[in-house]
Amino acid sequence: MGRKKLEIKRIESKSSRQVTFTKRRNGLIKKAKELSILCDVDVGLLIYSARGKLYSFSSSNNSLEEIVQRYYDVVEAEANESGAICEMGLDNSKIGAFLTINDLLDGVERHLEDPDQLSSTDFIHLEDQLATALLETRARKTHLMMAAVTELEEKEKLLTEENRLLQEKIPMEEEKIDEGIPELDTLPNQTPETLKFF
Amino acid sequence: MGRKKLEIKRIESKSSRQVTFTKRRNGLIKKAKELSILCDVDVGLLIYSARGKLYSFSSSNNSLEEIVQRYYDVVEAEANESGAICEMGLDNSKIGAFLTINDLLDGVERHLEDPDQLSSTDFIHLEDQLATALLETRARKTHLMMAAVTELEEKEKLLTEENRLLQEKIPMEEEKIDEGIPELDTLPNQTPETLKFF
DNA sequence: TGGACTATATATAATAC
DNA sequence: TGTATTATATATAGTCC
Numbered sequence: 001m002g003r004k005k006l007e008i009k010r011i012e013s014k015s016s017r018q019v020t021f022t023k024r025r026n027g028l029i030k031k032a033k034e035l036s037i038l039c040d041v042d043v044g045l046l047i048y049s050a051r052g053k054l055y056s057f058s059s060s061n062n063s064l065e066e067i068v069q070r071y072y073d074v075v076e077a078e079a080n081e082s083g084a085i086c087e088m089g090l091d092n093s094k095i096g097a098f099l100t101i102n103d104l105l106d107g108v109e110r111h112l113e114d115p116d117q118l119s120s121t122d123f124i125h126l127e128d129q130l131a132t133a134l135l136e137t138r139a140r141k142t143h144l145m146m147a148a149v150t151e152l153e154e155k156e157k158l159l160t161e162e163n164r165l166l167q168e169k170i171p172m173e174e175e176k177i178d179e180g181i182p183e184l185d186t187l188p189n190q191t192p193e194t195l196k197f198f
Numbered sequence: 199m200g201r202k203k204l205e206i207k208r209i210e211s212k213s214s215r216q217v218t219f220t221k222r223r224n225g226l227i228k229k230a231k232e233l234s235i236l237c238d239v240d241v242g243l244l245i246y247s248a249r250g251k252l253y254s255f256s257s258s259n260n261s262l263e264e265i266v267q268r269y270y271d272v273v274e275a276e277a278n279e280s281g282a283i284c285e286m287g288l289d290n291s292k293i294g295a296f297l298t299i300n301d302l303l304d305g306v307e308r309h310l311e312d313p314d315q316l317s318s319t320d321f322i323h324l325e326d327q328l329a330t331a332l333l334e335t336r337a338r339k340t341h342l343m344m345a346a347v348t349e350l351e352e353k354e355k356l357l358t359e360e361n362r363l364l365q366e367k368i369p370m371e372e373e374k375i376d377e378g379i380p381e382l383d384t385l386p387n388q389t390p391e392t393l394k395f396f
Numbered sequence: 397t398g399g400a401c402t403a404t405a406t407a408t409a410a411t412a413c
Numbered sequence: 414t415g416t417a418t419t420a421t422a423t424a425t426a427g428t429c430c
Contacts, residue, residue: 001422002409010238015414020409021237027407028233028241032227033425035245039219040208042224044244046265047233054269068266068392076269143250145343147276152350161358166364199405200426219427223401225424229407 021049029057042067219247226257240265 011017024048036043036059044067045057058064209215223245234241234257242265243255256262 001407001424002206003411003420003422004409006409008235016409017237021233021239023408024229024233024236025323028226028229030407031222031229034206035219035222035226036313037203038209038222039215039248040247041219042244044242045230045331046240046242046269048240048265048268050237050239056269062422064269067244067246068269071254071262071342092307102388103356123286132251137310140250142339142343143246144381145340146248149343149346149350152347152354156350156357157362159354163357166368169365170364171369173369199407199424199427201403201405202426203405213397214426220398221425229424272425 007070025055033059043069044071055075215248223253227253230255231257240268242266242269 011020028047029045032043032045035041041059043059044064046064047055049055056064058067180187209218210356226245227243230243233239239257241255244262247253247255254262254282256265258264311396
């Protein structure tokens with residue numbers, strides 16, 4: 001997008017490479033920000049200039065450290081994963097995405113079919129892969145649970161607000177009837193105590 | 199860029215959010231790739247979908263690992279320049295950890311003070327202790343999160359019921375006013391989709 | 397749900413200063 | 414170098430299927 005179509009290969013001229021770097025770097029960061037806002041997802045972006053200077057972006061809620069840490073939580077050591085996956089003859093395209101449980105179990109089963117031929121090295125690989133799957137599963141579990149809590153909290157807010165609006169519409173003399181649901185008051189108003197910890 | 203100008207804020211419709219996420223995610227990854235090639239720089243990109251799936255890109259042929267590691271190198275170097283964190287002898291990963299963990303770590307440290315005297319048996323013992331602590335912590339985390347979800351769901355049920363009762367009390371002719379909270383309909387009715395898994 | 401399509405918005409390469 | 418401009422390439426929002 002510019003006056004001419006640009007082939008995607010290293011720009012030879014140092015100065016235009018620098019200029020293009022500045023422009024596209026800003027564009028990329030802007031788009032990363034937009035994606036995170038529009039779609040309400042976490043995004044982390046790391047760009048190192050040729051001279052090693054770091055430019056980075058992370059979606060507002062989480063610091064880059066958290067996003068990077070989450071990367072470790074999800075993927076663990078990719079060396080382990082790709083090693084184990086190659087070992088098990090699984091599709092490379094799945095690296096970086098999550099293996100389905102079935103793929104994983106298939107791989108394990110194939111390995112276990114002939115147990116006598118398994119060396120301790122095989123078991124180390126298996127252990128790595130299972131550990132990785134465990135970490136991925138755990139990370140996603142935690143994330144989904146937190147998402148569920150957030151969603152429920154939002155819903156609660158909306159319901160409470162609607163409730164309030166409805167209350168206002170009820171003629172005064174009938175209002176006293178509304179004492180049928182006392183339990184509600186005993187519930188906490190916002191984030192449950194049990195979650196404050198996280 | 200599309201038929202209409204899009205405000206940069208969270209897309210409310212879940213389905214268009216998902217569609218936009220897919221489109222823009224691909225666009226962002228493409229642009230990250232172009233930047234790294236055109237300008238011959240290292241780029242790392244981490245995107246987590248709302249459900250926690252990781253999409254990533256890295257220009258390094260090795261992996262994001264390398265780029266992420268470089269991030270830590272840069273950050274640490276910056277920290278060393280300012281000198282503050284070094285002084286404290288703390289690394290970031292420990293900040294925010296549970297207090298009781300400190301006790302545990304103290305114990306570990308005491309063990310490690312004189313490493314020459316430690317046998318592999320001692321380490322097996324340590325491993326067991328740490329594994330136990332990890333299991334307990336994890337179990338408590340899961341329990342607390344599930345408890346929070348249950349609590350919120352109950353609260354929601356009560357609010358919805360109260361809501362219904364209030365609705366009934368509103369004279370017919372006023373009922374049409376109640377169209378001020380349309381978002382409510384877009385929320386799931388019971389357990390959030392994200393939790394069905396468990 | 398998942399591609400195609402297309403009108404439009406945006407990004408940006410070249411240019412000028 | 415930096416900044417602004419502009420012509421064009423690209424990305425993508427809405428739409429259809």
